[in-house]
Amino acid sequence: MRLDLADLHLFLCIVDAGSITQGAQRAHLTLASASERLRSIEEDVGVKLLERRPRGVVTTEAGDALAQHARLLLQQQALMKDALNAFVAGRRGTLRLDANTAALTEFLPEKLAHWLVRHPQLNVELRERTSVDIVKAVEAGFAEAGLISDAVDTGDLQVRPVAPEPLVLIVPCGHPLATSQGLALRDVHREPFVGLFPESALQEHISEQARIAGLELSFRVRMKDFRGVCEMVAHGVGMGIVPASVALRQAREGAYRSVPLADAWARRRLCVCVRDWDSLSVPVRDLLNHLLADAEA
The missing domain is CATH 3.40.190.10 (Periplasmic binding protein-like II)
Structure with missing residues (x-):
């Protein structure tokens, strides 16, 4: 059986409309194309799925079974799309942030807590590293962003101060x-x-x-x-x-x-460092904006 999701969608459009013509319109297909695909579906499953009547079509017992499973599969597809779109839009996932000791112990706990409460489907993985090592990791693309001391050379990285931390x-x-x-x-x-x-x-x-x-x-x-x-x-x-x-x-x-x-x-300031602010993922940019809010104000 080689049915795909488009076949199942068309079949349900026809079943729900009770008409091949109206089902084709709902699926945005021509009547000829929908009729041909419906024939292919029935040939593929090897059993009659619809009974043609003067006022439309009705499902056979096999058609009822296919419609039931098709609805479940298409519902699962919709759930899968929503889940993946949440990652794309930055509403779900795990962020990774490198930070030096002062940032981890003093600056981040309260700030990060407020942000995580507002984003219940996002997680943050923190790594403690020296500011020098964080700069190298961000430069090499091994980390999207880091919290460092401005006492180190940051080369061509984009750096914004978040708090004094002498x-x-x-x-x-x-x-x-x-x-x-x-x-x-x-x-x-x-x-x-x-x-x-x-x-x-x-x-x-x-x-x-x-x-x-x-x-x-x-x-x-x-x-x-x-x-x-x-x-x-x-x-x-x-x-x-x-x-x-x-x-x-x-x-x-x-x-x-x-x-x-x-x-x-x-005589240090804590700073965020990134390679390119505009290329950051949505959730990382949102987190860094949150960390920068007080400093920019």
């Missing part, structure tokens, strides 16, 4: 440098530090900047997240380097002092 030193309150108005990494590189695990994108960035400056940092302990770093510094274990928003959020009265980090690489 890095600061957090220093135990009793430390002699706690009252400083600003310090460079070179001023404190011999101090004991509390850091993040080496696989953290931010920790990689800090270690790379120290290496470029010819400095070596000594870590007494490495923690899984910023909360752990701040807790260790508050207890006097050592100094830490965290985003300013983290230092403010985690601070408790008398726990530690935040000191501006004077190095140029620490």
Whole structure:
């Protein structure tokens, strides 16, 4: 049996109209073409499907069975089309977004939550990477967009700032440098530090900047997240380097002092980067517009 969906559509048009002539019109076919295709359908299934009567046609028992299955198949086709069109229109699917540590932990959670609530059929897959690696991935076409620090070279990528996110030193309150108005990494590189695990994108960035400056940092302990770093510094274990928003959020009265980090690489803004804004998929563009809304306002 070689019936296709167009055959089934024509057959149902004829059945519902009760007339080959009117069914042909509903299917946007000529009467001759519809009659020929109807003959082919009956020859293909090997049984009579319609009875011709003076005032039109009626289905045989076999015709009733075909009509029932045809309706189910065409309904499934319509559902399939709707599902696929939802992906095309950006109403369903999974977005992938690369982001550095500060973006993942501080900027994205609240912003992304509001957007996901408004788009219940969309999912977001986040990957933590260094800003340098994100730029390379976007340039190579391995990622549509990324959230990075503007402290890195972005080449020909299109970049838009979304939020300031400078890095600061957090220093135990009793430390002699706690009252400083600003310090460079070179001023404190011999101090004991509390850091993040080496696989953290931010920790990689800090270690790379120290290496470029010819400095070596000594870590007494490495923690899984910023909360752990701040807790260790508050207890006097050592100094830490965290985003300013983290230092403010985690601070408790008398726990530690935040000191501006004077190095140029620490004076950062979070930015979105893309190869070409106009070629972004619909859902990614919508998400980035949402992230940019406050910055552009």
